[in-house]
Amino acid sequence: MDAQKKIILDMTCGGRSIWFNKNHPNAVYCDIRQEDHTSFWKSADGRSERFLTVNPDVVCNFTNLPFEDETFYLVVFDPPHLLRAGETSWLVKKYGKLDENWPQMLHDGFCEGMRVLKENGVLIFKWNERDIPAEKVWKAIGQKPLFGHHSGKQLLTFWGCFMKGVK
Ligand SMILES: C[S@@+](CC[C@H](N)C(=O)[O-])C[C@H]1O[C@@H](n2cnc3c(N)ncnc32)[C@H](O)[C@@H]1O
Numbered sequence: 076m077d078a079q080k081k082i083i084l085d086m087t088c089g090g091r092s093i094w095f096n097k098n099h100p101n102a103v104y105c106d107i108r109q110e111d112h113t114s115f116w117k118s119a120d121g122r123s124e125r126f127l128t129v130n131p132d133v134v135c136n137f138t139n140l141p142f143e144d145e146t147f148y149l150v151v152f153d154p155p156h157l158l159r160a161g162e163t164s165w166l167v168k169k170y171g172k173l174d175e176n177w178p179q180m181l182h183d184g185f186c187e188g189m190r191v192l193k194e195n196g197v198l199i200f201k202w203n204e205r206d207i208p209a210e211k212v213w214k215a216i217g218q219k220p221l222f223g224h225h226s227g228k229q230l231l232t233f234w235g236c237f238m239k240g241v242k
Contacts, residue, residue, distance in 0.1 A: 084147040086137045086188055087154055090127050090169065093201070103147075105140070106131040107171075118165070127169055138183040142191045150188045153201040154181055160206075177207070178215035185216040189239055198237040209233045218242065 081103045088104035091097040110129045117124055135141050137154070155171035162172070173180070188198050200220060202209050213219045220235030 082147055083149045083151070084140075084142070084188075084191060085151045085153075086140070086184065087152060088131050089129055089153070089171075093151075093153065103133060103142075104131045105133045105135050105137070107134065107136055109134050123165075125165060137187055138180060140187045140191055144190055145193045145196075146191050148193055148196045150192050150196065150198045151201070152184060152188050152198060154184055156203040156205065156207065158206040173207075178211075181212060182216050185218075189237075192239040194240050196239050198239070200235040200237060202233045202235065203227075204231045204233065209235070 080101060083099065083102040085091075085094075085102055085104045088106050091104065094102075106129055108129055109131060110127070133141065137152070155173050157166060157170060157172050158177070160167050160172060185198075185200070192198060200212075202212055209223075218237065220237050221241065223233055223235035226232045226234065
């Protein structure tokens with residue numbers, strides 16, 4: 076297979092922290108924002124310094140992806156999950172924040188991810204249940220994953236697997 080063929084879409088790449096190879100040749104990295112400089116954040120106690128670079132290949136909104144139908148074999152959807160975090164917190168800088176319209180936004184994003192997937196392609200949905208239980212998300216998008224797994228210290232992160240055309 077052509078090593079440069081873009082067959083994987085990361086709809087919400089952020090700082091690409093989930094990727095082992097952050098510049099995978101088969102992936103297209105998207106996000107709604109571009110911070111092609113390294114941003115700097117200092118914690119309230121002044122002891123913590125963190126760096127974040129968000130540098131997508133394509134800047135776009137996941138509710139309106141600029142790709143043809145049935146383009147990708149694998150789509151990664153890791154949308155913001157925070158409702159109640161402070162605007163200036165590190166978590167919001169890193170992951171973004173939802174507003175009250177989140178059910179519609181996640182629904183539309185999921186539909187777009189499915190639209191650009193090839194038939195029987197796989198969508199990996201990463202969610203964190205800190206503010207919203209995953210069950211409410213599945214209700215909003217109208218579908219449950221085929222299977223999934225909780226992870227993280229407090230088991231709040233959930234990785235769910237969907238396949239286009241299979242419910
Ligand atoms: C949970 S973070 C993703 C973290 C990322 N997977 C990583 O490995 O670091 C969610 C990302 O979605 C982006 N985002 C929020 N709303 C978006 C939208 N409407 N369209 C595209 N990206 C969006 C945010 O800018 C943020 O970088």
